[in-house]
Amino acid sequence: MRKTILLYALLLALLIFLLKVLEYKFFVRDLSLEFYIGVVALLFTGLGIWVGLKLTRKKNPIPPSPGGKFVPNESALQQAGISPREYEVLEGMAQGFSNQEIADKLFLSINTVKTHTSNLFIKLDARRRTQAIQKAKALGLIP
Amino acid sequence: MRKTILLYALLLALLIFLLKVLEYKFFVRDLSLEFYIGVVALLFTGLGIWVGLKLTRKKNPIPPSPGGKFVPNESALQQAGISPREYEVLEGMAQGFSNQEIADKLFLSINTVKTHTSNLFIKLDARRRTQAIQKAKALGLIP
DNA sequence: AATGCCTTCACCCAAAAGTATGATTCTCAT
């Protein structure tokens, strides 16, 4: 970003310099203020468009693509210290279930599910369930 | 588009007019050629950025997708009737961002993001963002 | 017996997400 700004400033300086040269060399100043402005406007509009295009470019992460049946990465699981029960809750989350639904499925109270999710967030360093899912996938914990 | 160009021309004309007025009223022309240019440059850079953003919003469907990058299932997208903007929000969701974070990234208000997510839920027949992500993945909409 | 971890559950509070409704603007195709 710093580089871009610098380039920007340099370009502007160069432009002014060129105009000054024109001004004193050929005495065409009075005749073409509009021309100057037009040129500058055109140039910087182009520059602006370029910047705008730069801004809207976004990147896309490349996730691992599985083959057949999924096998959770045991070492990553242990590394994160995720317990069996927590893992079950994680699976439910990834499948798009609400805490209440997970609780029903696992015959738990919603409070217990919340405890598990909270612990999962800490262990996965996530602040939202969507983020936890994302990270768990990146670690190969879930398909 | 015609309107945009017209606006553009009008703005340029107005600017030149203003500068002319300044020139003849206050005789500050010589002192501030750089100033003029700076103002014009700034203005039109902003305009250019705006135009750039506008442009990428429309002609986007074919972003640079070299080998390895994910290509969304276009037919599934159309089938679900998901608009480009909604898709961007969907991507943000899948990457674990909160509505506020998505809003910041896309220069939107959180309300707009909520509208998009609500529409996504209807189109994907989901009741939660985690479920929407799950379904979108199943449809090959997102990696 | 003491310690540590897992599992279970409760309560409270705050923040985020989701729902519903309505409005404006712009673009596009008819």
Added chain:
DNA sequence: ATGAGAATCATACTTTTGGGTGAAGGCATT
């Protein structure tokens, strides 16, 4: 030019999540 759809934003309200704290029973290990 008219109408449909996209995109934007707002306001108000409900539900779900998430965070913090505490606690009790079970099961290993020390």
